[in-house]
């Protein structure tokens with residue numbers, strides 16, 4: 001009965017028909033879907049107050065852990081008394097969880113948004129390799145900064161300065177706890193003295209307390225404002241920095257070296273060729289940093305990303321690559337430029353003799369490390385790299401290692 005209308009031939013036809021339909025639609029799906037996904041995603045990616053990207057951008061949903069290491073100057077007294085070679089021991093990590101939120105959002109018609117980043121740090125005892133109460137001896141930065149400013153003055157002025165420095169809390173080194181050095185801060189007699197000076201030659205000092213991250217915890221007024229492109233109108237601009245503090249140039253280094261470009265590390269341009277280097281700007285480093293394509297890939301939780309890292313060129317000052325000459329501060333050009341491997345942060349640090357390099361002076365000229373003991377560069381530990389998925393422009397793993405060092409030079413007048 002049932003089969004009067006459906007002969008064997010008809011059944012076959014049905015089966016084949018359906019099969020063909022599935023096969024065709026399957027094929028269509030395979031052919032069309034990547035394009036569909038691409039255009040769908042590329043439409044959804046740009047940053048607007050209602051886009052999916054927005055929430056994760058405004059407030060980073062995953063914890064970021066900052067690993068801080070401090071170097072303990074273990075023979076400081078001996079160096080001061082006998083001029084022996086300084087020895088430093090790396091302590092830490094002192095680990096802080098960092099919460100990031102973008103504040104004071106201002107959307108502009110031309111596809112840009114301006115904001116102030118706010119970072120809040122929380123001590124992570126369990127992850128740390130040191131205690132907040134660890135006592136750490138380090139150079140006394142205020143004395144060092146002031147002495148550096150006076151170095152080229154005439155002997156009489158230097159003599160007067162030396163008297164004032166030694167009578168008002170000047171030191172070669174001081175000892176404080178790790179927590180004080182980083183966030184808690186400590187009262188400093190010399191800073192207090194310098195604050196009351198009212199000398200036009202002295203840079204304006206705002207606090208008689210010192211900490212590397214003084215007043216920065218939970219503050220939205222420290223790093224910004226940033227203006228970045230949202231990707232609206234041009235997805236190839238998404239996340240690109242347009243202005244920082246209203247300028248497209250830091251003003252600290254000449255020409256291209258001061259120009260702001262690249263990502264603020266929150267958003268990256270999607271769908272870029274994998275060979276293209278990544279450029280990032282972090283105000284703490286005073287400069288953009290280029291990370292080069294290595295050709296290596298890594299799969300993290302099933303997603304494959306490419307590796308981008310610093311190279312011996314990254315912190316060059318023109319010795320390896322002539323174009324990098326502009327990293328040498330103008331007042332040190334042409335004959336007194338820092339050796340390759342470290343950027344002089346003086347222009348952005350009120351003249352404090354501070355340097356930025358790869359961790360443990362990796363890739364740096366041997367003159368940097370030869371006068372001290374204790375550092376030991378190791379590619380696996382000290383490399384600065386990002387594993388990046390380029391289709392969506394998402395970092396899968398970030399190991400952003402940098403080292404800040406202070407340059408100390410003996411002086412015949414300043415004790």
Ligand SMILES: *[C@@H]1O[C@H](CO)[C@@H](O)[C@H](O)[C@H]1NC(C)=O
Nearest residue numbers: 072073074075134135136137
């Ligand atoms: C740092 O070095 C000093 C010697 O200068 C030492 O007394 C102190 O214990 C060291 N700190 C730590 C945490 O090891």
Ligand SMILES: *[C@@H]1O[C@H](CO)[C@@H](O)[C@H](O)[C@H]1NC(C)=O
Nearest residue numbers: 108109110111112227242243
């Ligand atoms: C976008 O518009 C804002 C506000 O009008 C303006 O300040 C900024 O210069 C413009 N940015 C660019 C990249 O044109």
Ligand SMILES: *[C@@H]1O[C@H](CO)[C@@H](O)[C@H](O)[C@H]1NC(C)=O
Nearest residue numbers: 120121122123183184217218
């Ligand atoms: C930062 O501030 C928050 C409160 O706003 C506080 O809970 C946290 O302990 C502070 N972090 C540090 C490192 O002082």
Ligand SMILES: *[C@@H]1O[C@H](CO)[C@@H](O)[C@H](O)[C@H]1NC(C)=O
Nearest residue numbers: 242246247248249259260261
């Ligand atoms: C930077 O800003 C200056 C003026 O504010 C402008 O003349 C210059 O074209 C800008 N440079 C870039 C690369 O946007």
Ligand SMILES: *[C@@H]1O[C@H](CO)[C@@H](O)[C@H](O)[C@H]1NC(C)=O
Nearest residue numbers: 256261262263277278279290
């Ligand atoms: C940013 O500028 C540097 C130096 O001019 C250049 O090497 C790099 O390719 C630029 N990056 C981007 C994303 O434009």
